[in-house]
Amino acid sequence: MSTSAPVDETATRGGFSSRKVFIFAAIGSAVGLGNLWRFPYVAYENGGGAFLIPYLVALLTAGIPFLLLDYAIGHRHRGSAPLSFARLNRRTEGIGWWQVGICFVIAVYYAGVLAWALRYVFFSIDQKWGSDPEGFFFTEFLQISDPGITTEPVLGVLVPLFLVWALVIGVLALGVQRGIGVTAAIFIPILVVTFGILVVTALFLPGATEGLNSLFTPHWAALAEPTVWAAAFGQIFFSLSIGFGIMITYASYAKRDTDMAGSGLVVGFSNSGFELLAGIGVFAALGFLAQAQDVAVDEVATAGVGLAFVAFPAIISEAPAGALIGVLFFVSLVIAGLTSLISVAEVVISAVRDKLELSRRRATLVVTVPMAVLSLAFLSTTSGLYVLDIVDHFINLFGILLVAIVSMVAIAWGARALQDLADHLNADSSSVHLGAWWRVLVGVIAPIALVYVLADAFWTDVTTPYGDYPAWMLAIFGWGTAVTVAIVGFLLARVHWREDTDLTTTGSHGSKGDHA
Template sequence: MAQQEQWDSTLSFLFAMIGVAVGLGNIWRFSYVVYTNGGGSFFIPYLVAIALMGIPFLILEYGIGFFFKKSFTEIMKTINPKLEIIAWILVLFTFIVTIYYMVILSWDLVYLLSSFTFNWGTDAANYFVNTVGGSSNLSDASFLLIPTTIGVIITWAILWFISNKDVDKGIGKASKILIPLLFVIMGIIIVYALTLPGAYIGINALLNPKWEMLLDVNIWLAAFGQIIFSLSVGEALALTYASYLPENAKLTDNVLIVVATNSIFEICTAFGVFSILGFMTYTSGTPLIQLVTEGTGLIFIVFPMIFNIMGPIGRILAPMLFLAILFAGVTSALGLFEPMLSSTHDKLGWSRRKTTTILCIIGCTFSLILTTGISSYIVGIIDSFVNQFGVILLIPIQAIIFGWIYGLDNIIPVLNEHSTIKVGRTWKLIIRYIAPIVLFVLWLFGIVQLFSNANTFEITIYLIITIAVLGFSIFFSRKESANE
């Protein structure tokens, strides 16, 4: 079934795609990955990963989505009806990412509101555990973290409000507002951070190259993992958005614009993050290595501590940072939600508004379950499993399906027709051979890490997710489409 919806311009598509790419990973993960994986020398595997994974695979997704102009599940079904179940598995995994992503956004919303009065007090870690994110103590699952619970309802309401409209009036319009605002806010934060006393301490620590680490395979795997995570490669997001593109779109040119923008943003943000960490080291004497962390620890514990000692300027920077994270998170969440929305819309023949409403109710219900006193612990478990086991396995499977079963020669003319930069034999070689091999190696390393550290509770969560995803995938793939 051809998509009825369409971006009103390539600009809307670009802002939406940049919104997907520029998310939490750029702000709270990239700088940590650089610092712990060779500093300045990390940029060599980082650029190689962009060239061998990020750009080629996004070109593939843009081409497939633009050519078929269908949802991901319908595309797989068109190639071979037996492949539809694989598509539903990926779409459901992406929907699960949306569910816990909204919980993280609710944490940020709580901190955004708290940043006006510095409600976190002098003990930022205690505030996060008792008010927002909870602990890993399973007995704490018996109560809800009310601020986070309310935040989840609000964030899902925002997602529904934007997604229930046609893509251009909803996602397109929101992206054209939020992405420029995000870049302005982060620009102000970064420029100010670079002027802080001690900023040079952080930047030197970030960029100090450790050339010998280039011989460590883990550094290269970290680079490829960062690119996949940051650009949402292979999660059907880019493919779905590209299916709404108008004719005459310059597909490969658009890929390069999105990838370049994403890289510039996360590199500049890393400079800002480490400048602020350097300031903390300079003023408090706390060794920088004790401050460097990723994810929730950096944003919700370390940064509130730093804002506390900044004085009046901290009162300005804190709301700006949490607002920037909210904007980055909302635009990414819209992209994560769209494959499930598009596929369900095509399969069941419901209106976009009805599909969005029902999926948001379901998603919000499951997100609310994740707002108990073990919120951050269970979000971490689901995040690790879905990404290290599920998504990372399905990306090379897609490369094999599109590269070998369907055939890339069908897509190349579409990619090259209007694009300034053409693809050919080298691109085919990467998609058919290099991408699957690298991705399977990444998956194996991830599996070993995932299960070697897992306890009984975590493995139980893994099993529940696996059974649920497989069960619903079988159900949807056997159900006849509304248009048949």
């Protein structure tokens, strides 16, 4: 193990040119598909306007505190997720590799949704789905078969999926600032403007008020339901890109004197603000669709794939200026998803570079080419939707949530590193001071809340097989994937670092050396 003096590795690893660029990149990672197609329906199903109370509580007591934990780990220890965890405490390195495995899996299937959205940007212009958006999406576009695994290719997905990966690889090969930073600095303002125009347009549609009333009318009795609070905590963690290495990696690229605590507040509230904006736009549009079809809003309200590729095309077909609404919506999906996909892939690239000392371009190819090959192999076939749905469900619940719980407990009670991390953030913070309140939230409140969410999800999936898929598919792509990434992660932690790798704490404040 090297005992050389701590050095700033920005010259070799790359870094963001300013705090502004870092914030844009972090927001780009946090604002993704979940903001646009998950939050509105989760809020609607869990108390409407009343849901904003548990949502705000979850944001303040778990979301932002954990975001700051990720920032502190990456910014102090100046490495990828595995290297930062190794520098924090050698026994926690496996958590970092577990996070890398999760990101690898997410990148493989996340690109598929971007490919669909990219095609639908052009489908929106002439409303190619005709009078049957649902039949067109599932039968004509995806050509889905019965649940199972097929090798029959779907060219309509294969081509845009290839283009998505070509763009992602190009951006990542350019590096942290010239690729990730510049892309985020350009695309995030475009996303805000694009989606802002969509929201304003939706608000002027007939029936928009009814949709907003359905979303925001508070159902106070829902606050007595534990499942509603669990939904709020789950949404926060899925939305903020915390707990699986992204914010650790991005924080390691921020300049040493960056106010990370203040940046965390900006990113956290910007993400939630965008979610609220998405809720307004989506339910204004759903209110219009309900009125046009002469049905109640709850008959057209949905989430995920159904919202994006069935409900919204139906809205586009009925609405004045429908083509404009469609292009704005699907361009927003592409941009939000692209910046998130880039951040997910970067977690893996950063880890490989730290471990193997590869050049930026070589590491990018070593990581992204296998991702792209697996993505094309599984998602551009007639069974792609099933694989995506299963893997997404299990990796989110039994990957992201589980590793978040383990990391909080390991850092707070195993390594007992919360005070050191708080001191690091406080040294350059001019906006918020992390005291005992933060340590209690990260070490006690947030883990307890997430354990409840995870236990409830586990019981549901054990007693009611997810999606009525065949048991063998759930075993391989669901439980098998979630368990495999954890096992592989801790096995990788047993592989020795290069002899010249500095495993001492490299933070500029309160460095205490190796905690091994």
